[in-house]
Amino acid sequence: MIPLLSNFGDRFSGKGEMARGELMKKLLASYGRDDEFRAVAEQIITEEEAKNNKVLARSLRRSLEVAPPKASRPKALASLIPFPEAAGDFIELVEPSHNKQDIILSAENTRIFQGLLDEFRRGEEIRRRGLSVRSKMLFCGPPGCGKTLCAEIFAAELGLPLYVVKLDRLISSYLGETATNIRKIFEFARKQPSVLFFDEFDAIARARDEDGEHNELRRVVNSLLIFIDRIQPKGYLVAATNLDHALDAAIWRRFDEVVWFDRPDQRMVARFLKMKFKNVAIAFDPADHLDELQGHSYAELDRICVQAIKAAIIDRRKEVSGSDFKHAVADEQRRQRRTRRVTSA
Structure with a gap:
């Protein structure tokens, strides 16, 4: 007792x-x-x-x-069903390691996700009135701007398990098998209350009128459109892409909601820096660097902050100096210049 x-x-x-x-x-x-x-x-x-x-x-x-506090990790709304043998090769269960305090969203996206959560919680009432709950979402935006992190936190807030589709295994060298594999994934989503996450969705949803596209690949896209149209997932289907311009035009209307993740503006950068240094002693004001950080993604900002903190640890200093931060910014800018050269070649 x-x-x-x-x-x-x-x-x-x-x-x-x-x-x-x-x-x-x-x-x-x-x-x-x-x-x-x-x-x-x-x-x-x-x-x-x-x-x-x-x-x-x-x-x-x-x-x-x-008394020991109850674990804050949300419970799934339903017990996990075992992986069907057919889909187990293509889906990975991911344990959430972040919460809503770890993400910075625009005011617009905060409103959208709050609306989705409210809709989910009042789902039974909505359905009783003959209306559907939004359950199919498309996340668009450049790399490193929070799409994958948001999917993880969204699943945690809903209390649903997060399953990530392993596209490298899903896409077979035999295109006929790819359509079959996609069917297995959607069959799993129909049975299991979860958030099913397709990253790099453009890999299987490319425009069918692209020059040189194989007829078989077009049939894969046709199959994908049918599956998305017909499925009523027990939880959510979330697809993310860095290349929204490459998606087939017919894809867009299949999703109940499209969310854009843009590079953070100055206000969001300032909030992110405050979050990253909240438990770290610093000897400079991050606000002095907002202009030079304009246009960076969250992934790039995170790399800068981590590198600056490590520099202080290596020198056995208790504070991160302005010099540490400047050098980390310079390293990131050097990396960007070289990367742009490679990708444009």
Whole structure:
């Protein structure tokens, strides 16, 4: 028995008071449901304080405060079904390692995702009125701007498992097999409440009128369009692409919502830097560098911050200096210049 139950049981023994007996039953019934358990416990403590049983009240409150907190990791809304043998080669279950405090979204995207969460939570009411809940989303934007991270955090907020489609295995050298593999994935999504995430979606949803495209590849895209049209996933289907211009024109209307992830503006960069250095001693003002960081992705900003912090650790200094940060920015800019040369060659 945990201390709170033990202390209250000692006080309760032999009293036979109906109100306290009802509270005891509520306390026992709510054990394992953290929020409800604590609410009943607070009610008991308040009652003891009102009766001037201050020693007991203090003891109960200490027991409540030192009780181990419930794990914050959300529960899935349904138990996981085993991977069907047919789809197991193409799907990977990913355990969330981030939460909503780890992402910076634009005001527009914050509104969109809050609306999606609210819609999901009131889904039964919406369906009873003959309306559908948005469940198929397309994320667009340049690399490193938060698409994959957002899919992970969105799944965690919903309390749904996140499954990532392994495109390298899904796309077979035999294109006929690729269409079959896609069917297996969608069959899994139809049965399992989850967030099913297709990264680099353009790899299988390229425009069918591109010069040199194989007829068989066009049939794969046709199959993909049919699957997306017909599926009503138990959770969510999320596709992400860096190359939205390469998607087949017919893809767009198959999604209930399209979300664009742009490179962060100055305000978002400032918030990101504050988040990255919140637990680090710094000897400079990151706001002085906002102009030179304009146009960087979150992935690039993260690399700059991490490199600056490591420089201070290597020199055994307790603070990250402005020089550390400047050198890290210069290294990132050098990397960008060289990368642009390679990709444009």
